[in-house]
Amino acid sequence: MSPLRSRIALLPFAAFAASSDLAAQRPGRPLIENVARAMGGRDRVLAVRTLVIEGTGDNFNLGQNPSPEAVLPRYEVTEFRRSIDFAGRRWLQDQTRVPRFTTGNTAPQRQRSGYDSVAFNIAADGTVARGSARADVDRANELLHHPIGFIQAALAPGVELTEHARVSGLRHVRMNAGGNKLAMFIEPRTSLPVRIEKVGAHAMLGDVVIETRMSDWRMVDGIRLPMRIAQWIDGRWPLSDLQLKSASLNATLSDIGVTPEVRAAQPPAVAVNVTADSIAPGVWYLTGGSHHSVAIEMRDHLVLVEAPLSDARTLAVIRKARELRPDKPLRSVINTHHHFDHAGGIRAAIAEGLTVVTHAGNARFFEGLARRRHFVVEDALAKSPRPARIERVEGKRILTDGSRSVEIHHISGNPHAGTFLMIYLPAERILIEADAYNPPAANTTPGPAPFAPNLVENIDRLGLRVDRVVPIHGGIFTMGDLRAAALRK
DSSP: OOHHHHHHHHHOOOOOOOOGGGOOEEHHHHHHHHHHHHHHHHHHHHOOOOOEEEEEEEEOOTTTTSSSTTTOOOEEEEEEEEEEEETTTEEEEEEEEEEEESSSSSSEEEEEEEEEEEEEEEEETTTTTEOOHHHHHHHHHHHGGSSSHHHHTSSTTOOOOEEEEEEEEEEEEEEEEEEEEEEEEEEETTTEEEEEEEEEEETEEEEEEEEEEEEEEEEEETTTEEEEEEEETTTTTEEEEEEEEEEEEOOOOOOOOHHHHHHHHHOOOOOOOOEEEEETTTTTESSSSSEEEEEOOOOOOOEOOOOOOOOOHEEEEHHHHHSSTTTEEEEEEEEEEOOOHHHHTHHHHTTTHHHOEEEEEHHHHHHHHEEEEEEHHHHHHHHSSOOOOEEEEEEEEEESSSSEEEEEOOOOTTTOOOOEEEETTTTTEEESSSSSSSOOOTOOOOOOOOOOOOHHHHHHHHOOOOOOOEEESSSEEEEHHHHHHHHOO
């Protein structure tokens, strides 16, 4: 167990490295006062109304690495600007990032998001959309992940501050602001913060330590500010690493909020629609969203391919599959790869008693995933706990019961995922795959298909006789379509 996961195990209500020696605790306000002085003075910190920071850096694509233990794919952030209104408790972020990894869409991505009593996102055409209720909580806490916001909150009346035992030589203060708990870790020599931590909720990972690291402190208008800010999850996965080039204090901010109509809007409802289309006798395509699944009938049971996105999506898919043949139990789900959008429902599948069939390289990750805590937001497995059953696939595995054969093959050498599986139904000459090739939508110009050549190579190497390809994204296409896409530049 990692040190950060140990912290959660010891203190499920907080995000902080804990000491079992309660006698080491003492009032934390003197330490916070020291931090304020080191930053330029208590009065100056409290007088900060707004902050605008700009820079460049990196974002990281969580849950999309080639294998569970591999380095995360990187976006280069070419432009970054965050405008923070501490007094008004709102902020707006505007950044442009460019993928520096193999992908079908290499265009720069402009992203605008913010918080103004509610979370919101701004589309390319300027349309403002209300965020989810969970995003409301997380984005409000972003104000506290900057040292100015933390210190201002910590020095407010009625806030509980407790200094605890040092962690790796760092002084350590916990803040409880009306039940909202965070921790700050401080370098003793400079009295400047090194990081701020809080336990948050991740839909797939459950309770996670959200950590903001700060360094490269510089004086700006009489206040020391960190000019390098990085965010991590569980000390294991980086989310962002930004080097700031400028910071300005107490400027008048305009156009960073939203209209009263957006603030009054309800969080968007998550609609889950699952339709079942027969694509061969005893084989159904379960569509209705961005990520599909496939149900396969065996002699005395059903097999599912893919538990994608979330509890809600996967539980709806499982219900639909069971409706197709209510007299046959659904026993297992085949996972194509570990990417979070394709494995977001694995815990729900485990809660429903399904055995997870996946590449051997994913097994350890999924076993750990099944053991993760989901206290902040309970999911299906937290409500109905049961042990995970994981079956490993190396190069090839055949599921058969005399009535149908289901072949599971490793897609070797694909840059999208090293632990990649495809499913082949030899009698039907159907191949089921995810992400190796996503067909374009109707009436659109096909773009690059960087993973298609490798998929074709694997099909030919294995001698699979494929007529139709059933993708987890998009619609069914022919093997001829796939070969044409593999030749497209």
